[in-house]
Amino acid sequence: MQKSSTLTAAAITASFPHPILHPIATITSPPTYATIRAAQTQLNANATTVPSYAGDGIHGHLALTLKTADYKIKSKGVDFIAPLLGPIQPIHPAGATAAQISEINRKFYDDQATFRTYQETDKALRNQILLAIPEDYLRDLADADLGLGSVSCLKILTHLWDTWGTITQIELDANYLRMATPWNPPTPIDKLFTQLDDGIRFATAGNDKPSDPTVIRLGYNLIHQTGLFEIPCRDWRNKPEADKTRAKFNLHFRAADQDRRLTTTAGSAGYHAANAVKEKKKQPPRTITPPPPDAAKPAAPPAVPRPDTRPQTSYCWSHGFLKNPKHNSLTCLYKAEGHCDAATATNTLGGSTVVFTPRQFP
Numbered sequence: 001m002q003k004s005s006t007l008t009a010a011a012i013t014a015s016f017p018h019p020i021l022h023p024i025a026t027i028t029s030p031p032t033y034a035t036i037r038a039a040q041t042q043l044n045a046n047a048t049t050v051p052s053y054a055g056d057g058i059h060g061h062l063a064l065t066l067k068t069a070d071y072k073i074k075s076k077g078v079d080f081i082a083p084l085l086g087p088i089q090p091i092h093p094a095g096a097t098a099a100q101i102s103e104i105n106r107k108f109y110d111d112q113a114t115f116r117t118y119q120e121t122d123k124a125l126r127n128q129i130l131l132a133i134p135e136d137y138l139r140d141l142a143d144a145d146l147g148l149g150s151v152s153c154l155k156i157l158t159h160l161w162d163t164w165g166t167i168t169q170i171e172l173d174a175n176y177l178r179m180a181t182p183w184n185p186p187t188p189i190d191k192l193f194t195q196l197d198d199g200i201r202f203a204t205a206g207n208d209k210p211s212d213p214t215v216i217r218l219g220y221n222l223i224h225q226t227g228l229f230e231i232p233c234r235d236w237r238n239k240p241e242a243d244k245t246r247a248k249f250n251l252h253f254r255a256a257d258q259d260r261r262l263t264t265t266a267g268s269a270g271y272h273a274a275n276a277v278k279e280k281k282k283q284p285p286r287t288i289t290p291p292p293p294d295a296a297k298p299a300a301p302p303a304v305p306r307p308d309t310r311p312q313t314s315y316c317w318s319h320g321f322l323k324n325p326k327h328n329s330l331t332c333l334y335k336a337e338g339h340c341d342a343a344t345a346t347n348t349l350g351g352s353t354v355v356f357t358p359r360q361f362p
Helices: 009-015 033-048 068-074 098-132 135-141 153-164 169-179 189-205 212-224 230-237 246-281
Strands: 314-316 320-322
Touching: 009 098, 033 098, 033 153, 033 189, 098 153, 135 153, 169 189, 189 212, 189 246, 212 230, 212 246, 230 246
Parallel strands: none
Antiparallel strands: 314 320
């Protein structure tokens, strides 16, 4: 008799895209909306990856982490029917043929495997929560004899949301500060867009959703502060108000950032090509013999150049320390091979350590 295999909780956990959850709380820091939301998202993703035909057949065991109403929204109205534990042994009616007995056995073991997979998946998800939060926060759910051994994942999540899921004004203020974090190239501009989107979702959950114009103004200011997008910023200001949507904002400045990257790369390549030509045409230096000193006057001692004691104001990976605040690793137009845009004076990333002296022309 062929038996259907049943996955264990450990094997299921190992297959999760998030085998370890972000911490939900610590002994000194209770759960917050943000930590519960992060855990909920990870658990939803994990539950979805374990196949099940008990619901819509698409979202796996998502019903183990979402309330019935929320699951039906995801499944477009399809209910999830949790599998039940059947009889201990297959039941064969009198006079059943060999083919009928074989089919009854197959369905019996399939049903058993489906039930056990459902139970083991719930256990795996619950154990993930228990590893991410001290049990002190869950003592109201614990059974006197079984502890949390028989508590479902969804029951724990519901308890967390009901007890600590309200967003406070302090959290909303902190969320705005995260949204307003300065963006600095060469970090991709989509990182900035994600920063704004995450902040919108958080504020919306706290019933404080910012308007699109507010978000656009914040994003524009962060981009303008870099000093690298003067023309794109001017073009954006000159657009009709009807065209200043979030979608068009992202498209406009994503294209501007791509153009900036291409322009920077092309400028660097042109510098190296021009330098190669100059090296080929370079002539050996002329030797100039100084006139003999006047015998009537003692020879003046040679002039000793005074050291440059002015503070350096900038750093460039290719050129070292400079006094031009507009010239740094990112804005350099003449980048050497292997140039690192992210290099700074405090973290040179293996770049030049000389004090750059501009070329002097006769």
